[in-house]
Amino acid sequence: MEGEQPPIGTLLNLDEIEDLATRTMSKKAWAYYYSASDDKISKRRNTEAFRDIALRPKVFVDCTKCDLTTDLVGNRVSIPIYVSPAAMARLGHPSGEAGIAEACRSFGALQIISNNASMTPEQIVADAAPDQAFGWQLYVQNDRTKSERMIARINKLSAIKFVALTLDSPVTGKREDDERSGNIINTLTDSSSGEEHVDNADTQSVVSQTEDQTFNGLDPALTWTETLGWLAKHTHLPVVLKGIQTHEDAYIAAKYTPQVKGIILSNHGGRSLDTAPPAVHTLLEIRKYCPEVFESLDVWIDGGIKRGTDVVKALCLGARGVGIGRAALWGLGAGGVAGVKRTLESMNGEAVITERHSADISLQF
Numbered sequence: 082m083e084g085e086q087p088p089i090g091t092l093l094n095l096d097e098i099e100d101l102a103t104r105t106m107s108k109k110a111w112a113y114y115y116s117a118s119d120d121k122i123s124k125r126r127n128t129e130a131f132r133d134i135a136l137r138p139k140v141f142v143d144c145t146k147c148d149l150t151t152d153l154v155g156n157r158v159s160i161p162i163y164v165s166p167a168a169m170a171r172l173g174h175p176s177g178e179a180g181i182a183e184a185c186r187s188f189g190a191l192q193i194i195s196n197n198a199s200m201t202p203e204q205i206v207a208d209a210a211p212d213q214a215f216g217w218q219l220y221v222q223n224d225r226t227k228s229e230r231m232i233a234r235i236n237k238l239s240a241i242k243f244v245a246l247t248l249d250s251p252v253t254g255k256r257e258d259d260e261r262s263g264n265i266i267n268t269l270t271d272s273s274s275g276e277e278h279v280d281n282a283d284t285q286s287v288v289s290q291t292e293d294q295t296f297n298g299l300d301p302a303l304t305w306t307e308t309l310g311w312l313a314k315h316t317h318l319p320v321v322l323k324g325i326q327t328h329e330d331a332y333i334a335a336k337y338t339p340q341v342k343g344i345i346l347s348n349h350g351g352r353s354l355d356t357a358p359p360a361v362h363t364l365l366e367i368r369k370y371c372p373e374v375f376e377s378l379d380v381w382i383d384g385g386i387k388r389g390t391d392v393v394k395a396l397c398l399g400a401r402g403v404g405i406g407r408a409a410l411w412g413l414g415a416g417g418v419a420g421v422k423r424t425l426e427s428m429n430g431e432a433v434i435t436e437r438h439s440a441d442i443s444l445q446f
């Protein structure tokens with residue numbers, strides 16, 4: 082019947098989940114998640130770049146075994162798919178980032194908590210399984226004491242295993258879908274707006290911690306030596322650098338081991354600098370110009386990953402972890418915890434099918 086929601090278990094892929102979330106969520110919340118900068122070229126290419134790569138399966142290879150278990154910066158996870166940090170999960174569903182954590186728990190998947198989450202890190206990890214792993218994402222503030230206070234809280238949470246330092250967004254990208262819809266982040270600051278409101282009573286203030294406002298206070302003068310030195314003074318947690326977009330920077334990052342244990346190749350889901358390269362192209366660059374980087378640290382990738390075949394392609398190219406940003410938010414919007422579980426189930430199921438086609442797959446590009 083028209084208008085009736087299909088049961089979440091009948092949704093077959095991430096596009097169907099996104100469609101349902103699009104129909105279910107408020108227009109403003111949808112625009113915040115969907116938007117990307119300028120002409121959304123990077124966002125589109127992120128997905129296309131994976132589709133341009135062909136899989137080359139070999140035959141007469143025993144493919145009875147398929148094991149996607151791996152280590153992500155030394156933490157055992159059941160699947161290589163992890164949830165990328167994304168602000169404001171409660172726009173999608175009241176269970177918010179804790180709902181994502183619950184879904185990750187049932188898949189043995191890692192989750193990175195956004196600096197601008199709509200719940201506190203303490204709330205998000207409260208029901209974590211003993212072996213469940215989280216990272217916490219940091220935007221370094223101009224007022225360093227603010228970041229230092231947050232890091233001190235993170236240091237006390239044993240479920241949080243590393244700090245992911247985001248470097249690809251010194252300023253917010255020009256996201257026109259979001260602006261056109263009136264930008265939900267601004268309306269959240271206006272109690273008289275009558276717009277959908279995220280209830281912050283029990284959260285770190287969504288209003289003072291929103292993505293855009295935090296960007297206004299972001300330190301634009303970060304450097305390899307100063308910033309990593311400062312971070313080392315405030316945490317012993319390993320660091321994962323998020324937003325690496327060139328092989329040159331991947332090469333430099335590898336010089337900062339053991340403090341830096343990983344890099345995330347990412348263009349922020351196309352939300353930051355439009356026409357920045359798809360992460361999978363950066364992965365190819367690293368393979369060509371400085372493959373030794375893979376020996377020194379974990380290389381993870383996110384942006385545009387929608388199918389299990391994308392996951393397997395990234396793994397074949399040397400990535401250890403494969404992140405999903407919007408896909409988890411769409412899952413949340415479509416069906417709360419069950420929606421995020423369906424997202425992970427769908428991608429992981431496809432990745433298993435891909436792997437079981439051949440234990441020996443190479444790529445053509």
Ligand SMILES: Cc1cc2nc3c(=O)[nH]c(=O)nc-3n(C[C@H](O)[C@H](O)[C@H](O)COP(=O)(O)O)c2cc1C
Pocket residue numbers: 113114115127165166167168195196197218247292323347348349350351352383384385386404405406407408410
């Ligand atoms: C709504 C939204 C909010 C985001 N917020 C953050 C954030 O707070 N910190 C961060 O490092 N990345 C943030 N990102 C970027 C994601 O971590 C990730 O890089 C990106 O979403 C991956 O692309 P995908 O959405 O195509 O999977 C955000 C992305 C979206 C869509």
